[in-house]
Amino acid sequence: MKRDPLLQHDSSFVDSAPAVVANVLDPIEEWLYSAPRWLPTAHAQTIVPALFGRKPAVSYRRERWDTPDGDFIDLDWLAHTSRDVASTAPLFVLFHGLEGSSDSHYARSMMAAAEARGWHGVVPHFRSCSGPLNLLPRFYHLADSAEADWILRRLRERHAGPIVAAGVSLGGNVLLRWLCERGTDASIISAAAAISAPLDVHAGGHAISQGFGMVYTRSFLKSLKKKALAKLAQHPGLYDPNAVLAARTLHEFDNVVTAPLHGFRDTDHYWSSATTRAHLKHIEVPALVLNARNDPFLPESALPSQAEVSACVTLDQPNHGGHVGFMTGPFPGRIDWLSQRVFGYLEHFLSRG
Template structure:
């Protein structure tokens, strides 16, 4: 497949990150299911079914997507990837992390960048539901980091659940990424995330009084401050620094045994190029592609007004090369 090249009319990492929101496809229809979690909570999963049922549907691949921070099945990358996979007869499913489907979850906890335990039970359930179907997983940004951490922890056992995986624009080093988002123009992304994170945190506090310091939460002006008062304590970490260190996927990349694609642009505003893993920091099963351009989950292509089809086609090309009979 042709390597990614950004269009000349869309220069720079910020433009390549933000522009996809302006040409985002119309929301697609999904079939929603609610799954009860082992700890008494719930998640919502949105299914994308092929337009026509195939006689061999029980053996056709299943693609599962883990979205990014405050993402959902309505995110531009989810819409384009689900449309691309159903167009070739695959079934897609977008797994919403807790509280991201439009309804706040029941428990005080929510989700975080290193929640490989959550990834594990979801993939186990999919394996039980569809044991005969080839299964592939894609993680985007936060979801990519969590998926990579799971792959490293599971090592060779991951092959019992997946044929291959892909991580797109994953923030491998959460400390570097978190501080990067607090600098310069990158603060526009932080402001965007904090708007919804604080709104959800306020609702958590209303349901669970005394859960954390409301004043500190409202005053948080960067992700480090928010994670220090909310994310870290709610998920068993001592501090934001402890959370970022323990949840980062970079130390786990050498342990991955499943065929895995890493796709990150070197001009991604969320992660400086010098923080991308070197070849010595990844396993032989990991295929790293770090194009110069693309932004954060951008990868716009074509003439004005541009298209968002390069990324889903790259992902599907990688997966289909991993299983020749599909």
């Protein structure tokens, strides 16, 4: 199988990294993704895993944290059923995607992988995503790095072992923004992985506002509008309910709800602030950035090259996989390639914890 040059380490990273990580991607062929023939299109590779993928059974224990601003978030901790886990075992933190949760197919798959390795695992829910509506007149957003910082630092205070983190789609963007902003201060975690993050939010927003992409947009808006109207019942006068109902694209919805609620002038200001592509060169912690070139949520032209990113960043850009898809095997398929790829990367950096 031919080696993809985008998957090769920058030599300066290998030279400067601890010896334990020198061969993180060898043999690289182990991780080259190939889509099954029965999933021939980007949309099939995206939709089938999300709707029909066989999610492993994992158990969670919920914990509620009060936030410094008078709100709350819910964290679902992996509840190991077959063994006791040492307090110093690695902790895997997963930030979910837009309107996702600990029950999302990728979350269950990765928590099952953590359990199999004897790791701790936790899914911190963004505000309003754990079931009950949060209290304040705000939700969560693509640039919510301050929330990630508070969560990760509190986890660092509590956990005795190394911490690694991953983020999926929106959660991946939040994690990358935090890594870009914090530089060496992000070394409270040993390594990170961002999966299908919208590295150029303008390009991604445009991609799902036309053609078949509107299928995804309508699905998101159905959930987001319901929450937005419930938030109006909590806090009357926040925004115009008719404008919420009239929104046909995420750009229109963000202009009415997300941007003004979170301190942005408008959608364009919000999306520009949330875009991470130009800032990936500031990352100082080992990070895997995984994006399929056929992701319906982000055009291939928006993907960075290795020359644009920090030597600490490993780009993995397979030709196929869709958006958070990466299904493998004969029908009905498996959804565990993604978790194996992510953990195969992260586990090499545990000595940094």
